[in-house]
Amino acid sequence: MTELDPDDHTVDELTAALETIDDADDLQSILEAERAGQDRATAREAVHRRLEEIGTASDAESTDGDGGDTDDAESEPDEADGEDPEEDDALSHPTRDKKHVRALEDGDYADMWIFCETQGGELLDVSREMLGKGRELMDQFEADYGDQEAVVAFLMGDDCEDLAEECIAYGADVAVYHEDERLERFLHDPYTEIAAHMARGEGTVESTDWREYDEPRYILFPATNNGRDLSAKVQAELDSGLASDCSDLFIEESEVSNPVKTGEPGVKKTVEKVLHMKRPDFSGFEYSTILCLDNPNRDFHPQGCSVIPGSFDPMEPDADRDGLIVEHDMELADDWFRVDITEHDRLEAGIDLTGHDVIVCLGRGIADDPTAGMELGLDLVDAFEDAALGITRGIVTSSYQFEGHVEAYSAEERQIGETGQVVAPDVYIAAGVSGAVQHKVGMDESDTIVAINTDPDARIRDFSDYFVEGDLFEVLPRLTEAIEAGETDLEPEAVADGGEDDD
Numbered sequence: 001m002t003e004l005d006p007d008d009h010t011v012d013e014l015t016a017a018l019e020t021i022d023d024a025d026d027l028q029s030i031l032e033a034e035r036a037g038q039d040r041a042t043a044r045e046a047v048h049r050r051l052e053e054i055g056t057a058s059d060a061e062s063t064d065g066d067g068g069d070t071d072d073a074e075s076e077p078d079e080a081d082g083e084d085p086e087e088d089d090a091l092s093h094p095t096r097d098k099k100h101v102r103a104l105e106d107g108d109y110a111d112m113w114i115f116c117e118t119q120g121g122e123l124l125d126v127s128r129e130m131l132g133k134g135r136e137l138m139d140q141f142e143a144d145y146g147d148q149e150a151v152v153a154f155l156m157g158d159d160c161e162d163l164a165e166e167c168i169a170y171g172a173d174v175a176v177y178h179e180d181e182r183l184e185r186f187l188h189d190p191y192t193e194i195a196a197h198m199a200r201g202e203g204t205v206e207s208t209d210w211r212e213y214d215e216p217r218y219i220l221f222p223a224t225n226n227g228r229d230l231s232a233k234v235q236a237e238l239d240s241g242l243a244s245d246c247s248d249l250f251i252e253e254s255e256v257s258n259p260v261k262t263g264e265p266g267v268k269k270t271v272e273k274v275l276h277m278k279r280p281d282f283s284g285f286e287y288s289t290i291l292c293l294d295n296p297n298r299d300f301h302p303q304g305c306s307v308i309p310g311s312f313d314p315m316e317p318d319a320d321r322d323g324l325i326v327e328h329d330m331e332l333a334d335d336w337f338r339v340d341i342t343e344h345d346r347l348e349a350g351i352d353l354t355g356h357d358v359i360v361c362l363g364r365g366i367a368d369d370p371t372a373g374m375e376l377g378l379d380l381v382d383a384f385e386d387a388a389l390g391i392t393r394g395i396v397t398s399s400y401q402f403e404g405h406v407e408a409y410s411a412e413e414r415q416i417g418e419t420g421q422v423v424a425p426d427v428y429i430a431a432g433v434s435g436a437v438q439h440k441v442g443m444d445e446s447d448t449i450v451a452i453n454t455d456p457d458a459r460i461r462d463f464s465d466y467f468v469e470g471d472l473f474e475v476l477p478r479l480t481e482a483i484e485a486g487e488t489d490l491e492p493e494a495v496a497d498g499g500e501d502d503d
C-alpha cells in the first residue's frame with residue numbers, strides 16, 4: 001500500500017511520483033485521497049492518466065467525469081474556481097471518453113497559419129482579409145517578443161499553385177498548398193485530413209527547413225459555411241479548442257488564476273503570446289474574449305478561431321514580396337471521396353439592396369412560421385413601387401426550413417448590417433428584428449425606421465421613428481393592405497423629411 005498523500009505535493013510533483021506506482025489499487029487510493037483533500041482537477045487527471053498507462057483506464061473513467069477534457073476555450077475574466085462540472089455521468093462531457101487524444105505536452109509551437117479558402121479558382125475576400133490581419137499581428141509579435149514567426153497560408157484545390165503565390169503577395173511568408181483534381185470543391189474528409197496533416201508537419205513536403213515545431217501556434221479559418229465546418233473538424237483533429245465567429249484578434253500576455261490552468265489553487269500565472277479572440281455574444285450586445293490556454297499536462301495548440309468575413313482589411317498586394325511556396329504531398333484515401341458532386345450552380349451576381357426607396361427587413365421574429373413570414377415580407381415589398389427584401393444575420397445563421405419558393409430570400413447576400421450590406425433607404429421596415437448593434441450599423445442612416453416587434457423593450461425601439469408593438473404575422477398583412485389602398489404616410493415621398501419619435 002502506498003503512503004503517498006497527494007495533499008503534500010504540487011501537481012507536478014505528484015505526476016512525477018505517480019510514474020513509480022504500478023498498482024491500480026494504490027492509484028485509486030490516491031485518487032480518493034485527492035478527492036477528499038484538495039480535489040484538484042489536474043491532480044485527478046494525472047492519476048487517470050497513470051491508470052490509463054497501466055491499463056485500467058475504464059475503471060477510473062467510470063468514477064470521475066474529467067478524464068477527457070477537450071473543451072478548453074475559456075472566457076475572461078478567468079476566475080473559475082476549479083470545481084468539477086456535474087459529477088452525474090449523464091451530464092458530463094460527451095467527449096470525455098474520447099480514446100484518441102493526440103494533444104501534446106510541452107510541444108513546440110510557432111507561426112500563424114491561415115486557411116485560405118478558394119472558390120471557382122479564386123481566393124475568397126475573407127482569405128485576403130485574414131492574411132492582412134495575420135501580417136499585422138505577426139509584425140507586432142516580432143516587435144513585442146523579438147521572435148520572427150511566419151504567416152503561413154495553407155490551401156488546397158485542383159489548381160492552386162498560383163493562388164499560393166497570391167497569398168504571398170497578400171502578406172504570407174510561406175504558402176503550403178495541396179493540389180488534386182478531386183479537391184476542386186470543398187469536401188469534409190479530405191480537406192480535414194490534409195489540413196491536419198499539413199499542420200502537424202507530417203508527410204512529404206518539398207522542404208521542411210522552414211518549420212521546426214510540432215504544430216502551429218495560431219490558426220485562423222474563415223467563418224464561411226465551409227470554413228466553419230473545417231475549423232471545427234481540424235481543431236478537434238488536433239485536440240485543441242476553437243473560438244468561432246470572431247471579429248477582432250490581438251496577441252498579448254494574460255494572467256490566469258484558474259487552478260485547472262495553473263495547476264495550483266491560489267496561484268497566479270502569466271501566459272505569454274496568447275491570442276485574444278473577440279466575438280460578440282448575446283446578439284451582439286456584449287463582447288467576449290476567448291482564450292485557449294494549455295493545461296499543466298496537456299497542451300491546447302494551435303490556438304484557433306474562425307473569422308467573420310469583412311472584419312479586417314486586406315493589405316495592398318505586392319507581387320514582389322518574397323515568400324516560400326511549399327507543395328504538400330500526401331496519399332489521399334479513396335474513402336474520403338465517397339461524396340460525389342454531380343451538379344453545381346453558381347449565382348450570377350449578388351443582390352444589391354442599396355438604392356431602393358424602401359427596405360423591408362425580416363428578423364427571427366418569423367420563427368413561428370418562417371415560410372409564411374417570408375411571404376408576408378415579400379407581399380409588403382410588392383406593395384411599394386421600389387422596395388427590396390433584406391434579412392438579419394439571425395435569419396442567415398438560423399436552421400429554419402423554408403419552402404422552395406422563398407428559400408433564396410434567406411441567403412447571406414440579403415443580410416443587412418456590419419457584415420452584410422449597409423443601406424439608407426427613405427423607409428426601413430424592420431419586422432421581428434431585435435436591433436443588435438451589428439444590424440443597426442447597416443441601417444440606422446435610413447430616413448424613417450419603422451419597427452414591428454412583440455417586445456416593447458426591444459433594442460430597436462431606441463432608434464426607430466415608429467414602433468408598432470405587435471405580432472408581425474398580424475401587422476404585416478394589415479400594413480400591406482393599407483399601403484395598397486394608399487392609406488398610410490409611409491410612401492417614400494411622404495416621409496422624405498423623416499418621421500417623428502415613437503408612435
Ligand SMILES: Cc1cc2nc3c(=O)[nH]c(=O)nc-3n(C[C@H](O)[C@H](O)[C@H](O)COP(=O)(O)OP(=O)(O)OC[C@H]3O[C@@H](n4cnc5c(N)ncnc54)[C@H](O)[C@@H]3O)c2cc1C
Pocket residue numbers: 245246247279280281282283284285308362363364365366367391392393394395415416417418419420421431432433434435436437438439442452453454455458470471472473
Ligand atoms: C461578428 C458578427 C457580425 C454580425 N453581423 C451582423 C449583421 O451584419 N447583420 C445582422 O443583422 N446581424 C449581425 N450579427 C448578428 C447580431 O448580433 C444578431 O444576432 C442578429 O442581428 C439578430 O437577428 P434578429 O434580430 O433577427 O434576431 P433576434 O435577436 O433573435 O430578435 C428577434 C426579435 O423578434 C421579435 N419577435 C419575436 N416574435 C415576433 C413576432 N411574431 N412578431 C414581431 N416580433 C417578434 C423578438 O422580440 C426579438 O426582438 C452579427 C454578429 C456577429 C457576431
